[in-house]
Amino acid sequence: MLTAAKSRWFENLFALYNSNLLRRRFHSFRIKGLPGLTEPDRSKPLILYANHTSWWDGLAAFQISRAAHLDAYLMMEERQLRRYFLFRKLGAFSVVRENPREAYRTLEYAADLLYEDPGRCLWIFPQGKITPAGKRPLGFYKGIGKLVEIAGDCRVAPVVFRYEFEGEYKPSIYAAVAECEVFVSGREVTVDAFEKEMEDLLLSLGNDIVSREFAGYRDLI
Incomplete structure (x- = not known):
């Protein structure tokens, strides 16, 4: 697997590039629920699981992380991370879902990252690949449930994205974050429950x- 190789100076430089890129490509980036990510109590690590309908999702997640001042990491398909290898400097690491043993190694690595510093945040896309926005069921891989089980005490929340062409030349990004749910070691975790919560949040958005x-809502660009 490809591990994260975070670089603070590169992250700060990329933040300027990313904000400028989003402003050039999108009319607005509205998000609801951001204060829930900036709460002062970060005694437990945070896992954010998001829907995956566009190549832009990762950059949108990065923008949210910066706005919420999160020390964020991102699980990314290995084939894509080899293509965009500089994303490792932003906290991205790889997963090969087709190989169960390698996938489990990645989950252990992710849990270790969270255990080392409870102030950290991890982004994961449980659908595993870019999927049409209207597809139901969402089709989560089981990794999200395994990750929460391995991580033990943690906070978990879904994040959803939508991209809309409206009355402007450029499309708008819409996002919503649900209230964080606290999980403790030994609690039963079901992937279906995570999937249902995301479907409800998508409907609300x-x-x-x-x-x-x-x-x-707050505009991030």
């Missing part, structure tokens, strides 16, 4: 977009 109800 969709309703906000249709009704144009954006109270509580």
